[in-house]
Amino acid sequence: MNEGAPVRLVVVQPTPYCSLDCAYCYLPFRNDRRRMTLDTLDAIGRNLLASPLVASEIDIAWHAGEPMTVPPEWYRDAFEKLAANAPDKTLRHGFQTNGIHIDPTWIELWRAYNVRVGVSIDGPARLHDARRRTRAGGGSHALVMRGVDALRDAGQAFHVIAVLTADALREPDEVLDFFAGLGAVEVGLNVEEIEGVHGESSLAGDDIERLYKRFLSRAIERADPGLRLREVEGVRWLLSAPPEVRASNPQVSPLAIVSVSVDGKMSTYSPELLGTPTTRWDDFAFADVHREGPEAILENPVFMKLRADIERGVVACAQSCGYFTVCGGGAPANKWFELGDFAGAETLYCRLTRKATLDAVLEAWETANG
Amino acid sequence: MNPLLFALIIAGSPANSGLIEPSAVAERTALEERMAALQERGVSDAGERVAQWNNWYNGFQNWPNWRNW
Numbered sequence: 040m041n042e043g044a045p046v047r048l049v050v051v052q053p054t055p056y057c058s059l060d061c062a063y064c065y066l067p068f069r070n071d072r073r074r075m076t077l078d079t080l081d082a083i084g085r086n087l088l089a090s091p092l093v094a095s096e097i098d099i100a101w102h103a104g105e106p107m108t109v110p111p112e113w114y115r116d117a118f119e120k121l122a123a124n125a126p127d128k129t130l131r132h133g134f135q136t137n138g139i140h141i142d143p144t145w146i147e148l149w150r151a152y153n154v155r156v157g158v159s160i161d162g163p164a165r166l167h168d169a170r171r172r173t174r175a176g177g178g179s180h181a182l183v184m185r186g187v188d189a190l191r192d193a194g195q196a197f198h199v200i201a202v203l204t205a206d207a208l209r210e211p212d213e214v215l216d217f218f219a220g221l222g223a224v225e226v227g228l229n230v231e232e233i234e235g236v237h238g239e240s241s242l243a244g245d246d247i248e249r250l251y252k253r254f255l256s257r258a259i260e261r262a263d264p265g266l267r268l269r270e271v272e273g274v275r276w277l278l279s280a281p282p283e284v285r286a287s288n289p290q291v292s293p294l295a296i297v298s299v300s301v302d303g304k305m306s307t308y309s310p311e312l313l314g315t316p317t318t319r320w321d322d323f324a325f326a327d328v329h330r331e332g333p334e335a336i337l338e339n340p341v342f343m344k345l346r347a348d349i350e351r352g353v354v355a356c357a358q359s360c361g362y363f364t365v366c367g368g369g370a371p372a373n374k375w376f377e378l379g380d381f382a383g384a385e386t387l388y389c390r391l392t393r394k395a396t397l398d399a400v401l402e403a404w405e406t407a408n409g
Numbered sequence: 410m411n412p413l414l415f416a417l418i419i420a421g422s423p424a425n426s427g428l429i430e431p432s433a434v435a436e437r438t439a440l441e442e443r444m445a446a447l448q449e450r451g452v453s454d455a456g457e458r459v460a461q462w463n464n465w466y467n468g469f470q471n472w473p474n475w476r477n478w
C-alpha cells in the first residue's frame with residue numbers, strides 16, 4: 040500500500056459559510072460564519088507546511104465553504120504568513136468558487152499570487168438556476184456570469200466545474216453549446232453525488248449510465264474547439280501514464296491529502312470527510328494543527344481504524360473490479376456516504392466517474408479511429 | 410496492507426494470485442488491450458495536459474482525482 044506522504048495537497052477551510060444555498064450541497068455547516076484566525080494560519084505554516092512530511096511543492100486549495108466570503112485582504116495576509124512560515128516550500132494556491140463575488144480587486148489578488156481559479160457553473164441559466172440558488176431562493180446564474188465576464192475582460196484564466204444532474208444529461212447539446220462558448224481553460228464534469236447532508240441524487244435512476252455515456256460521446260463527436268473536458272483529457276492522460284502511476288490514488292493514501300478545518304482540526308483521505316458529524320470517527324478530526332504536525336494523524340487510534348477499513352475497501356476493489364488498475368480503489372467519502380462502509384467497493388459515483396467515463400471515451404475514440 | 414499483496418493485486422495477473430475474481434481479470438485484460446491499441450494509433454497525452462494549464466494539473470488533478478478541490 041502506498042504510504043501516502045509526502046503531503047501534496049492541503050485543503051484549507053477559511054470559513055464553513057457559503058453565500059449560496061445549492062440544492063445538492065453536501066456541507067453540513069454552510070450557515071456557520073466563523074473565519075479562520077491568523078493564529079490558526081500561523082500554525083498551518085509552522086506545524087503543517089514546514090513539516091518534512093510535506094512535499095517541497097504543495098497545492099493549497101481554499102475550499103469547504105465559499106472562500107470568497109472572506110475578504111481579499113485576509114488572503115493577502117494568509118498567503119504572506121504561510122510563505123513566511125514555510126520558506127523552503129513552494130505554495131500554489133487555488134480557489135474553487137461559486138463565482139458571485141468576483142470583481143477587479145479579487146482578480147488583482149489572484150494575479151499577484153498566481154492563484155488558480157475554478158468557477159462552479161452548471162451550464163445555461165435554466166439548468167444552473169434550478170439547483171444553484173441564492174439564499175433568498177433565486178437563481179445565481181446572472182451573478183456568476185457577471186464574474187465570468189470580469190475574468191474574461193481581465194484575461195484571467197479559469198477552469199469550470201459543472202455538476203451534472205439528470206436534467207443536464209438529457210440535453211447534452213444545450214449544455215455543450217454553453218460551455219463551448221464560455222472561454223474556460225477546461226471544464227470538469229462532476230456528477231451530483233450522494234454526499235454529506237445531500238442524501239439523494241437525481242442520478243440514481245436506471246437510465247443514468249446510458250445518458251451519461253451518451254453525453255460524453257456527444258462531446259467527443261462535436262469536438263468543439265473551445266471546449267476541453269477534464270474527463271476526456273483525464274482518459275488521454277491515462278493512456279500514456281505508467282501502470283504504477285495509473286493505479287496510484289491519493290484519496291486512499293494516508294497524508295497524501297491533508298484537510299484543515301476552520302478551527303485547525305486536521306484530517307486526511309477525501310477532503311469531504313472532515314467536519315462530517317460522526318461519533319464513530321470523531322468527525323474525522325484526527326489532529327490539531329495548533330499543537331502538532333501531520334504525523335500526529337498517523338498516531339491517532341481512530342485514524343488507525345479508519346485506515347484499516349479504507350485498506351479493506353481497496354482490497355475489495357482490487358479483487359472484484361475490472362477498472363482497479365486505472366482507479367486504485369475510488370473515493371472513501373463516496374463509499375462512506377453511499378454504502379455506509381469504507382470497506383465496500385462499487386458506488387454510484389465510481390460507476391459514473393470511473394467506469395462509464397472510461398467506457399464512453401474509449402468507445403468514442405475507437406469509433407473515430409476506425 | 411501487506412505490500413506484497415498489494416503488488417500482486419496491482420499486477421492483476423491471474424497466474425500470480427487467484428485472489429481476483431476471474432471476471433475482473435478478464436475486464437482488466439480487455440481494458441489494457443484497448444488502451445494499448447489506442448495509444449498505438451496515436452491517441453495519447455504527450456504531456457500536453459500538464460503543459461497547457463500552467464502546471465496546475467499535476468498528479469493530483471489528474472484521474473482519478475477529478476474534483477479539483
Ligand code: SF4
Pocket residue numbers: 356357360361362363366367368369370384385386389390393394
Ligand atoms: S471503479 Fe469503483 S469498484 Fe472499481 S476500483 Fe474504482 S472505486 Fe473500486
